[in-house]
Amino acid sequence: MRARCVVNGVVSASLLVAACGAQAAGFALIEQSASGMGNAFAGAAATAEDASTIFFNPAGMTYVEGTQVIGALHLIKPNAEFNDTGSVAANMNIPPTVFRPLGDEGPNAGGLSFVPNFYYKRDLTDNVKFGLGLNAPFGLKTEYDDKWMGRFQADKSEVKTININPSLAFKVNDQLSLGFGVSAMRAEATLTRAVNFGPYGEGSVKVKGDDWGFGYNLGAIYQVTADTRVGLAYRSKVEQHLDGDVKFQHPAGLPPPLVAATPSGGVKADVTLPESFSVSAFSRVDDKWDVMGDITWTRWSQFKELAVYRDDGSLLTVTPEHWHNTLRYSLGASYRYSEVLKLRVGFAYDEEAIRNEYRTARIPGNDRKWLSLGASYQATPATKFDVGYSHLFISDAKIDDNQTAVSLTAPFNNGRLRGDFEGSVDILSLQVTHNF
DSSP states (O other): OOOOOSSOOOOOOOOBSBOOOOOSSTTBOOOOOHHHHTTTTTTHHHHOOSTTHHHHOGGGGGGSOSOEEEEEEEEEEEEEEEEESSOBOOOBSSSSOOOOOOOBOOSOOOOOEEEEEEEEEEESSSSEEEEEEEEOSBOEEEEOOTTBTTTTTOSEEEEEEEEEEEEEEEEOSSSEEEEEEEEEEEEEEEEEEEEEOGGGOEEEEEEEEEEEEEEEEEEEEEEOSSSEEEEEEEEOOEEEEEEEEEEEEOOTTOOHHHHHHSOOEEEEEEEEEOOEEEEEEEEEOSSSEEEEEEEEEEOGGGOOEEEEEETTSOEEEEEEOOOOOEEEEEEEEEEEOSSSEEEEEEEEEEOOOOOGGGOOTTSOOOOEEEEEEEEEEEOSSSEEEEEEEEEEEEEEEEEEEEEOOOOSSOOBOOEEEEEEEEEEEEEEEEEEEEEO
């Protein structure tokens, strides 16, 4: 059983350029290029095919010729449907017990969203390259209706980021390239849920917060042979000190003491967006085939709880998380069908950071299996178009979020949400790459 305050976890981590169901572990977004999408982002820290390497490994800019601009857009359609297996309606913790209507299983919680990327790369010297990336490394959006049985646990959860990532790359010699970048990340969160006021009806609460955080990324690529290279890439953690407000909507006729107990006002929450480390390999087998692979580790274990405080320092709510570190494995291949057309395929297995016993309706994810296809078309000597498609098979996610704990300070509990989520994701990615 997880005891929580009456207001309960209505702030989570955060995101701004795009909002969508997170497609990597936790609420991370790996959708950072359409060229990589077709290979399920296998070998992303070593492939260095275009300027999107600024995100995956800035050292790869030494493999990109001249001045290049990339614009990419990812259309993401997550599906998350809840199946009830014994949920309990919200009620009063003190006699006389008054149950709120249980509600229904709710609609599909995933809607169509988008993630854009932009990259710019140019040569400063023959051996020094500059790049700028704009992307969204983290993101989340789930939304239910106001009649579903988990409305006291979660209604809308939207977290958004924009990351500004200037980078430099250095070609040390014919074998070794090094890269470095800094990140300025804007984070924004909006989270809502219903509030149980027992016999007086139901209200709602909304928490919004935002902040700027800063980090860095490092990379290296070593050319083992003329056809094979390996890449190492590290992205640092980014600490976000979210500052915002909480707003309560009270039902008509709510007694003044209950209104006074749930005031609106300023709130704060600290969230650390995790660091990651990737090991990648890329090899040209012959004139037709390339193969690539990747292992990425992400340190989600530092996300142990989410505590939200009012501006006066008093605790508004705390939600235990206890996430664990994750690994993502991927393999891919590309086939040069002709001088202007390249075909791609990729497979990946992406571990989820969320433990079953701590899963909430805000992020009802589980382990993912990726199947990806893609193609590149060189329309002119200077312009290339990429398209990628991925289907993610998500393991069923069981949830047992028990918030019926007795508390004299929280007389109206949130009930118990018990069941499982069936999920999948479809992603279509489009990209234009132009060289000057």
